[in-house]
Amino acid sequence: MSVSIRDAGQEQLIVATGLYKSFGGEPILLDVGVEVFRGRILGIIGPGGVGKSLLMKMLAGLVEPDAGDVTVLGQSLQSLNASGLARVRDRMGFLFQNYALFDFMDVGQNIAFPLEQMGVPKAEITRRVAERLAEVELPGIERLFPNELAGGLKKRVALARATIAGAPILLYDDPTAGLDPVTSSKIFELIRRLHRPDGATVIVGHDIDRMVAVCDEWLLLHEGAVLFRGTTEEGRASSHEVLKTFFMETGMLGAAA
Amino acid sequence: MTRVVRALGTHTLGLLELLGAMALLQLRITRALFPPRYDARETWRAFYKVGVKSYPIVIMTALFTGAIMVIQSGHFVAKSGATSFVGWAAGFAVLAEIGPILIGLMFSGRVGANNTAELGTMVVTEQVDALRALAIEPIHYLAVPRFLAMIVMLFLLTALGDLFALIGGAITADLMVDIPMKVFLRQVFDAQLLDEYLLGLLKGSFFGMAIAVVSCHYGLTVRGGATGVGRAVNAAVVAAAIAIFVADFFVGVVWTVLSK
Numbered sequence: 001m002s003v004s005i006r007d008a009g010q011e012q013l014i015v016a017t018g019l020y021k022s023f024g025g026e027p028i029l030l031d032v033g034v035e036v037f038r039g040r041i042l043g044i045i046g047p048g049g050v051g052k053s054l055l056m057k058m059l060a061g062l063v064e065p066d067a068g069d070v071t072v073l074g075q076s077l078q079s080l081n082a083s084g085l086a087r088v089r090d091r092m093g094f095l096f097q098n099y100a101l102f103d104f105m106d107v108g109q110n111i112a113f114p115l116e117q118m119g120v121p122k123a124e125i126t127r128r129v130a131e132r133l134a135e136v137e138l139p140g141i142e143r144l145f146p147n148e149l150a151g152g153l154k155k156r157v158a159l160a161r162a163t164i165a166g167a168p169i170l171l172y173d174d175p176t177a178g179l180d181p182v183t184s185s186k187i188f189e190l191i192r193r194l195h196r197p198d199g200a201t202v203i204v205g206h207d208i209d210r211m212v213a214v215c216d217e218w219l220l221l222h223e224g225a226v227l228f229r230g231t232t233e234e235g236r237a238s239s240h241e242v243l244k245t246f247f248m249e250t251g252m253l254g255a256a257a
Numbered sequence: 258m259t260r261v262v263r264a265l266g267t268h269t270l271g272l273l274e275l276l277g278a279m280a281l282l283q284l285r286i287t288r289a290l291f292p293p294r295y296d297a298r299e300t301w302r303a304f305y306k307v308g309v310k311s312y313p314i315v316i317m318t319a320l321f322t323g324a325i326m327v328i329q330s331g332h333f334v335a336k337s338g339a340t341s342f343v344g345w346a347a348g349f350a351v352l353a354e355i356g357p358i359l360i361g362l363m364f365s366g367r368v369g370a371n372n373t374a375e376l377g378t379m380v381v382t383e384q385v386d387a388l389r390a391l392a393i394e395p396i397h398y399l400a401v402p403r404f405l406a407m408i409v410m411l412f413l414l415t416a417l418g419d420l421f422a423l424i425g426g427a428i429t430a431d432l433m434v435d436i437p438m439k440v441f442l443r444q445v446f447d448a449q450l451l452d453e454y455l456l457g458l459l460k461g462s463f464f465g466m467a468i469a470v471v472s473c474h475y476g477l478t479v480r481g482g483a484t485g486v487g488r489a490v491n492a493a494v495v496a497a498a499i500a501i502f503v504a505d506f507f508v509g510v511v512w513t514v515l516s517k
Contacts, residue, residue: 062386086392100387103378104302114391 011038013169013200014059019068021054028054030224032068036169041192041201043215045208050221052204053097056173059202060094061085072169090118093162097174097204099154101146107133107157108142114165132160136190152183159190168199176207188214275496279474282396286404286470289397295405296398303402307368308410312417318363319356319418323425326350327441331434343436344426344444351422353453358505360418361464364411365497369472372403373493376476377486385477400473407465415461419454452516460508467500 014036021029028051036042036059044052057063058070061077070077072088080088101110108129115125133139136156146154155175163170172191176184188210195201205211218235220228220243228235228243235243330346376399379385385395423445430441475493479485 057386060390062389082394086394089390089392092390094387094390096383096387096390098383100383102384102387103382117391117393 012036013038014070014072014202016055016059016070017068019055019058019065019070021051021058021063021065027224029058029065032221032224032226034059034219034226036200036202037217038200039197040216041195041203041214042217042219043208043211044202044204044219044221045206045211046221046227048206051224052221053173055221056094056171056202056204060092060171061089062094090165091167092169092171093165093167095155095158095162095170095172095175097177099146099151099158101154101158101161103146105145106142107138107144107146107149110146110157111142111161111164114161118165128164129160132164135193136160137186152179155179155183155187156190159187163194166196168196170194170196170199170201172201172203172205174205175203176205176210184210278478279470282400282474282477283470285396286400286473289394289401290405294397295402299398300402300405303406304410306371307403307406308413311364311368311410311414314363314367315360315414315418316421318359319421320425322355322359322418323347323351323422323427324429326355326422327426327429327434331430331436335434340434340436341444343430343434344441345448345450347426347430347441348423348445348448348450349453351426352419352450352457354457354505356419356422357415357457357460357464358501360415361411361461361468361501362498364407364414364464365468365472365501366494368407369468369497370490370494372407372469372472373476373490374486376473377479377489380477380479381482381486395477400469400477403473404466404469407469408462409465411465411468412458412462415458419457456508456512459512460505463504463508464501467504468497471497471500 012035014034016032016034019029019032019034020027032051032055034042034044034055044055046052054063058065059072061070061072061080064078073091075084075088077085077088101107102113105113111129111132112125115128120128129142130139133141136159138153138156138160141149141153141157146157149157159172159175162172170191175187175191179187184207188207191201191203192214203211203215212232215232217231218228219226220235222242228238228240230238238244326347327343330350331343334340334342334346376385379399385399388395388398423442426445427438427441430436431438436444472493475489475496479489481488
């Protein structure tokens, strides 16, 4: 099911329709549709194991759906070859749930990597890496390796790498999983700061209390389908039983009270 | 009976699928070689890991390979009185056959297994997905440097191994078969084994290619976390050993046909 709450005139940067995916005959996503509009921050929520991360990877073209289509910046990912896909991904940043930092590179090299691949001059790379590390409050750790960092620090380094190229579309897969409340708040603050008004941001997460302060729109996945899509206010006003239960347990409804 | 045929069919299809996947990977790597767009740092890292870190184990293997060849041929020629053939026999066996094969197997155990484990870990920790998310094609960035490094370095390591195998043979001939080192080395040079030497080097390059494709294939197709990585490494070592013997056979056959 695909539910749109936008006017036809508003520009969609990501459109996914009829996404279906199964593993070993077990369907995970059933006819899922997603629209992400320019300038908006979409929060994808739902119970664990419902396929949120899988959906996120499909939006980035990292997992191919069994059926359905994903269009990013007007280009259908399914119809692109490797170089076409790379051109689209140049305009996206992706934060992985488990960091996915390159363990054979130090922190500085990890963050610099996207810029190096774009051919940015070395001096500028050094400057931008130092700036971005300062922004994630980790100045001067360029020479450390990922295995020397705690989970929260790895997450911030991964965030720095995902966003250093200044891509207009940013996808964050559970950016605060396993982090303490203080670090989580800082991460969401950073996500809000790095969001480009001319771009779009998608966040998969469970930390709804903090996501409320950042997300404009929500998409609730339930049993492989989109159960709700709308603004925070629409979510709070909804009388749908599953939605109410989900939001109440996560404190979203409480925030409205 | 039906079960046997079904099992046979399933295994045959599985084997064909595996060979097809490896052929496809080989094709993708070959395509990625042109035009050359290698990441300099990753290529250097691959050459260093594959070559520089392998030479001690290759030297050790080669020294004992040469020694074993002399011991085996030494007793035979001593009985027949044909001691002037020790250098030829040991040199021929080491340069054309035993040297490249044993060095290839050792290389596969060290470098191939390590490569599968490294790539497999990158897959299960989403580092390969991270490369793709950063618009980097994993074949270009990961497989091509390893492919080049294994071909070039196994060629060079075979050349180095041949030298140390002859040194090992010469020392053993002196100590255990009563043939002075100088005489043994003279016998090797007089035997005019340049063809065998070149055949051995060619085999080394093909073994490097086979090990690279097999280890990259198993590494990049890992499923199932840490257990999956273990299974992939195991499968890669077995498959690479088989690939070495198959490549040895075909290179030998083609060389023999072309030499006629």
